[in-house]
Amino acid sequence: MDELIKKINSIYPLKPHSLKLLLGEMHKIALPKNKVLVEAGHIGRSAYFIQKGIARAYCEGRDNQITFWFGLEGDFVFSYNSYINGQPGYESIELLENSTLYEIKDEALQRLFLENIDLANWGRKLAELELIKLEERYISRLFKSASECYAELLKNSPNLIQRIQLGYIASYLGVTQVTLSRIRAEIK
Amino acid sequence: MDELIKKINSIYPLKPHSLKLLLGEMHKIALPKNKVLVEAGHIGRSAYFIQKGIARAYCEGRDNQITFWFGLEGDFVFSYNSYINGQPGYESIELLENSTLYEIKDEALQRLFLENIDLANWGRKLAELELIKLEERYISRLFKSASECYAELLKNSPNLIQRIQLGYIASYLGVTQVTLSRIRAEIK
DNA sequence: GCCATTTTTTTACAAATGTTAAAAAATGAG
DNA sequence: CTCATTTTTTAACATTTGTAAAAAAATGGC
Known part of the structure; x- marks a missing residue:
């Protein structure tokens, strides 16, 4: 309350x-x-x-x-x-x-x-x-690449990425899940 | 008024x-x-x-x-x-x-x-x-390709495309002007 | 703990878009 | 109308992203 x-x-x-x-x-x-x-x-x-x-x-x-x-x-x-x-x-x-x-x-x-x-x-x-x-x-989406948007999300809402499956996050970022996987692989 | x-x-x-x-x-x-x-x-x-x-x-x-x-x-x-x-x-x-x-x-x-x-x-x-x-x-942008967004704009606001230079419209659609030119060339 | 199911990653190839530079077309001031 | 400037188109090549399919990893019920 x-x-x-x-x-x-x-x-x-x-x-x-x-x-x-x-x-x-x-x-x-x-x-x-x-x-x-x-x-x-x-x-x-x-x-x-x-x-x-x-x-x-x-x-x-x-x-x-x-x-x-x-x-x-x-x-x-x-x-x-x-x-x-x-x-x-x-x-x-x-x-x-x-x-x-x-x-x-x-x-x-x-x-x-x-x-x-x-x-x-x-x-x-x-x-x-x-x-x-x-x-x-x-x-933000007009300016930034999917990769930058993901990095931002990771920074601003880390728990969001832990609690939500990546397929949903990929479509939220406007890319396929394959692309999101590639982005994640690069960052590590 | x-x-x-x-x-x-x-x-x-x-x-x-x-x-x-x-x-x-x-x-x-x-x-x-x-x-x-x-x-x-x-x-x-x-x-x-x-x-x-x-x-x-x-x-x-x-x-x-x-x-x-x-x-x-x-x-x-x-x-x-x-x-x-x-x-x-x-x-x-x-x-x-x-x-x-x-x-x-x-x-x-x-x-x-x-x-x-x-x-x-x-x-x-x-x-x-x-x-x-x-x-x-x-x-709309999440669902549609730049080409579809342009076609939609052409249909819904044709005078907008006539009155505004294409460089601005390209960035509005989230693509480069070169890509917009290609899109326009295809439609013709 | 095990197995079936779901989710995520990886791979290879195709398609789309970006970059840079140059050519063509349109615009506007004088 | 003419010329300089701006805008648009085209071209060649590089990069990114998508697609389809398979492998790997994670999840959840029993």
């Missing part, structure tokens, strides 16, 4: 009353490895906060899956397309470990945004911060 | 009073080709709406520039990093044509967000929609 509150306030500091409103809608749940939180083609009706565990978001290609996001402890999870447009998303999100999450129904969240200006600005800040993170990742 | 109002309301429909507050802070300006709206390393103090013209956002590499965004008529322009964190951004934004813009001071925008819940939700929606657009672009 403490981690959740700290995270919420780090996005945008909330007045105690607003924080209470938000926390009142968040419920702790435990879900097993491989559980699909959001399924492509369906509307995601909840957002989540990861207290313990890992999630990955991916899209189905013709003959492959492409992972484009990992969520770790302290991250929020939502199907952007569902969350934002209320439409079926193109991505699926699944848990890669047995996990503990806080869930909030999308409906409740949207209602809070319309009722409380403090929370509306919190929601704005949340989207803005996600936007920056994604933009940095996007630009 | 009409385009601006239409665009604003398409993001999130505002009450007349809120719309008036927002428009009251936006001022029409004409700026020449090559004008730098935002300079890397500086804090961007304004956001813009493009009524007529083109802008591009880019980062400086060691020995090259990488363009990662184009703005056309109807787009909003801001240095995310400045806009969101109030810190110097890593990107520059410049005009590629003589342009007509509406400018709003960042300071005014932030004040409106804190005062008016309608506008706070508008700002939230704006960030969310930008987030989705970027995510779609990000995923």
Whole structure:
């Protein structure tokens, strides 16, 4: 609970009353490895906060899956397309470990945004911060080779590489698993 | 002015009073080709709406520039990093044509967000929609070859390719200009 | 601990992209 | 229109990455 509150306030500091409103809608749940939180083609009706565990978001290609996001402890999870447009998303999100999450129904969240200006600005800040993170990742990929991206990942999120199988990481980096193996062989 | 109002309301429909507050802070300006709206390393103090013209956002590499965004008529322009964190951004934004813009001071925008819940939700929606657009672009790049991305650009924004020099488009697609030339030669 | 299954690495060859340099085409100022 | 400059295309070769298949290593259930 403490981690959740700290995270919420780090996005945008909330007045105690607003924080209470938000926390009142968040419920702790435990879900097993491989559980699909959001399924492509369906509307995601909840957002989540990861207290313990890992999630990955991916899209189905013709003959492959492409992972484009990992969520770790302290991250929020939502199907952007569902969350934002209320439409079926193109991505699926699944848990890669047995996990503990806080869930909030999308409906409740949207209602809070319309009722409380403090929370509306919190929601704005949340989207803005996600936007920056994604933009940095996007630009980073334009500048750097797969090899440099891997080195960076190894430096910034070493536990991510230990906890997630390399096939997923390869597609996250935009290369095949064979190429990632070659990169790893070079570094050693 | 009409385009601006239409665009604003398409993001999130505002009450007349809120719309008036927002428009009251936006001022029409004409700026020449090559004008730098935002300079890397500086804090961007304004956001813009493009009524007529083109802008591009880019980062400086060691020995090259990488363009990662184009703005056309109807787009909003801001240095995310400045806009969101109030810190110097890593990107520059410049005009590629003589342009007509509406400018709003960042300071005014932030004040409106804190005062008016309608506008706070508008700002939230704006960030969310930008987030989705970027995510779609990000995923698209993971799935598609440079050749497919170019074909898509040609289909969705043909005037963009006519108005912008190919070197910028090549870096936007994440390839060298030589590769883009090869792609274009194949398609013909 | 053992075996079946999954994941990762390695290999050989094919395809795509980068690099450098030069030629061709387009643009813009006078 | 002409000339200098910029932009785009083409060429030859080097490097990187992909593909397919097999080997090696790791994992998980019993």
